[in-house]
Amino acid sequence: MALWAQWLAPVDGSLFADEWLRDHFIEWRHSVAPEPRVLVVDIDEASMRELGAWPWPRARLADLVETLLTQYHARGVALDIVLPNPADAEGDLRLGLLARHGPLVLAQAFDYSRDRPEWLREGVLAGARPALPGRADGTPATGYIANQAVWADLPHVGNIGFIPDRDGTLRRLPLRTSFDGKLYPALSVALVNCCGGAGLGATLARDPLQRVSYRRDWDAYTVASAADILAQRIAPAGASGRLVLVGSSSLGLGDRVTTPIAANRPGLSVQAAMLSTLLDEQQGLAPARWPGRLLGSAAALLCVLLAGYALPRLSAVLSAALLAALSAAWLLAAYAISPHDPDFSTTGPLASTLFLLAVAVPYQWQLSQRDSRHLLDTLRQYVAPAVVEQLLRSDIADPLAPRQLDVTTLIADMEGYTTHVEALPVAEAAELTRAFLACLTGPVIDQGGTLDKYTGDGLVAFWGAPLPDPDHADLALEAAAAIVERVAALSTQRQRDGRAPLRVRIGIESGLAFAGDFGTTFRSIYTAVGDSVNTASRLEQAARDLPHDIIIGAGTVRRAKRHRFLLLGERQLRGKEQRTTLYTLEPRMDHTPTSPAARQESAA
Template identity: 60%
Template sequence: MIRRLPMQTWFDGRSYPTLSLGLLDCCAAQAAPVRAAGPTDGLTAGPGLRRLPYSRNWEAYTVVPAADILEQRWPAALVAGKLVLIGSSSLGLSDRVATPLSPLTSGLLVHASALTAQLDVRDGVAPAPWPGRWIAAAYALLVTLLATWAFPRLPAWSSMGLLAAASAAWLLLVWRLLPHDAEFNPAGPLLVNLFLLMVGVPLAWQSTQRHSRQLLGTLRQYVADAVVDELLRQGLKDPLAPRSGEVTTLIADMQGYTSHVEALPVEQAAQLTRDFLDCLTGPVLERHGTLDKYTGDGLVAFWGAPLPVADHADQALDAALAIVQAVRAFNLRRAKRGLAPLRVRIGIESGVALAGDFGSSSRSIYTAVGDSVNVASRLETAARDFPYDVIVGPGTAARCTRHPLLLLGDYILRGREHLTTLYTLSALAASPEAAA
């Protein structure tokens, strides 16, 4: 505990020491003079000033009542060879001062503390000096670097907890440091922590929020809102990062697109494309599918990523049935205007695939890659050779549990060497509208 005490007083151009300093200079061998500048013992603080470590209370000193000394009731050997302060406290002369020991400390105890501090310095008992200012600056820099690294990676509450822990650690260090250097101001690192709390934490939080909004905006372009909400609930750190897992891919396309639009004006061709894609997109998102991309007059979608689901095969088959029903309803509206019906071709296959955000630093897309995705594309193409709108691969047939399938046989798909067992939905095979 430190307090600054004037050790010298100037009057008429002469310097007068305090009681403790005069006693030390007069009666103590090898007295240590007060230095005007350049503190080396941690106590000097400017010309004629000392910072005093109040390390002892009254109980640490031998106090002899003055009456006992005057009447010689006290053994002379007790004070022989000792530095003795003689004085009294006068409340009327304001001889009570506030110190770290007490709000009302006797002036004589102040001089005793000053004498003790000087004797400790002379005898080498005082703590070794530490560079407190440099330690404070290094600590503030260390906390700043730590906050710069941690804030973008931690939630706001965790960042606030980090600063609180850093402040508590600094106060503990200050408790050890003060006896070694009374010159430095311990408030520096605390002010740096306060600045980081008021500026750094909000900036990091805003940056995280902006990144989250961008991520959510990207996700909502691909997946249904219910899937996004579930991803938020689960708190996945990076839901767009490529991950390997089981997915079911659905690829849908309009058969004979060119023949349908070649005689139409550009505006009508564009409207036909939008209406047909609406028939495909709605069922995919309603069944919690992930929209991979549009392929002109068709689309690619998959289930099982970014949110793993156990019944991804059945969900894809649900969407396929809904797509077929939507296209049939669209054809009824076209028939009332005397227009030819449209046919949708759908290929579905399940298997292990790598799903995630792929691309370059300037442009990317959330997609799935793997052999099952390639097979789904071949199945969609093979649908033109069958009177069924939906062709299902063996991977989906092995994983679905809610949809009965009709076996079509083993075929060699384009671009593949081995036979592939093909299926279709029994519900569509039994429908009179199954054929194109």
């Protein structure tokens, strides 16, 4: 879409957003600095009150032109007035002589409408120009209003017809008009050619329908009343060496147009703006031509490539912020380019970013919502709801991604599980298993632990992942003590019912481990792997030979801040080259061990 806007879109004002933006650029940039090369002579209401209503005698128009050329030393004069009918013979003769032998340009108006029932054909066309080398085209006209036949041989006659855009704004003027196989220049072109048109070749070789730059506001032009000129009430220096446009701002005589700068401006203001544009081109004062279309196309592709690389890596909010920043950057670039290329699309790259903003960001948001639901569904299987809420508020981009973290692992199971359940009916065995696992799971969740997995009659849990926690060792120890208490209560109840007591074995160790989703496309599994996890498993197995329910490694002892420990000595654990120092929690008055040997030791 951006490339179409740059290269294929019609240059006729049909891209309303594009023109709207360019109009605002013109409005922000246009200058009110005086235009010293152009004088506008206005046959205004005051002039008609003083000298009589329109139409004026041709002799008075001839007096006005002669005064401008002889008394004010104007460089050249153009009449923005069509005179299709003969009038006073003396005045017509004088105007004809001035136009044939002096720097005077008369006007004719072409009609470009194709929906009129009858095309205009009034007066006789004059001032046809030869085709430019390599460019024989012009804006095709369907009719005209020209001057009387006695002026058919005038060398310099300019077109004042125009084609407003679809929204009624006048942004372009036909510098060349084609009619019946001949080319006719615009009034401003004819005036510059009449006074020496060198330097306009490149300008005139471009498209015949050219954009008016509107670099200057109407207030930048010196406007003199026709009555003041005829009475010579204005100092001659005000017109010396200038090109003069004679027309009318009167509502009954002159036309009114809407320009990018303002509405309801005299049509004469557009001719003045075009004349200034041509003079800038002729004198090398116009902004240098930039390849705006190439720059716009490159910017659009850059935006798409940058967005394509960044959007998948950013959240929906950051993606929207990036696209908004790219849009703002392009607006600044378009503002800088617009004076240098009148035809490039100001909104092409903007359309690309807005399309991504309207389509890609909502799609990305949907994907993020889906991923969030997957994340929540996955995490809820392992951690307490409070931990899930903390994860959602954290700045961790992907909590499930494997990371190396400092964790404490707790592994617990039931001693002699097979002996307990082998003689039980299936329902009772299942009830025992559920009750025992509830004793293990509750404290883990209460202490904010991550439930890795159930191992039949036991579980694996860890602290410090997915959210880092400096108290992970103490939290695991609190959970272990609570597990022992709950299993002891369950065991006491079973003994009252005449059943065998239960014992839980727990191994705890702390250290670096890789924690994250190590599952496959078939199933997610959030777990921790590492040497400290393996050591916790070996410590749990060592508890079967020791009179203590909880066996703790040195890593946990070093990290714990709120617990006291008993040294149990060293032992060679399976899979370990070095002997491992074993610890257990120092007994508390309210602690009820589940190991029979430990209970006897506590009672003694």
